[in-house]
Amino acid sequence: MTDETVLAAVRQFSQSKMGNDETGHGFDHIQRVVGLADRIGQSYPDADRLETLTAAYLHDVIDEKLVADTAAASEEVRQFLVGQGFTTTQIDTIFLIMDNMSYHKTLDGTAKPLPLEGQIVQDADRLDAIGAIGISRAIYFGGHFGEKIYDPAVKPRTEMTHAEYRNLNNETIINHFYEKLLTLKDLMNTTAAKQLAEHRQQVMLDFLAEYKAEWNAEA
Structure with a gap:
């Protein structure tokens, strides 16, 4: 099978798992991460495109905040990849990326170093968490779980554990913007992602300034 044939199957598998998500991690998010990873990857020809995009398609399929049984989900993904002809080495790399790219891994210090492919996917995922899309996803996610929108008396948390x-x-x-989203710009791995993050960071800062001005009836 060609890489494009395999990626088409991976795309279909991902859509079957994430198509009904209602937390801001749906297949639209997956497609944007894949697109960003492919765009960033063009600046890094040494990165394996098949491994990069496969990890991008599947990164949320085994995410602990979205899946009740991560062990079962991981085994299903592993068997799927075997069925698509991925080698053991390729599968190990894809799982290394998926298991260590999440933000929460940086909080407990358990994240293993990511290969270049993983750095690209991580950057793409983080880019989709900031900017205009990031604003809408944060509100959508918080609303889904019944979070309060804003309370000036509740201060942002620092040095959080998992x-x-x-x-x-x-x-x-x-x-959430102060606790996580505004920190992501400085956590980007690749030069390409750092450049994209600059504008998205400013979009969020402008939004927060306007939001607080309107909240206080100043705008």
């Missing part, structure tokens, strides 16, 4: 990060009872949607 457990604290997952505790949405102690978070507001606006605070």
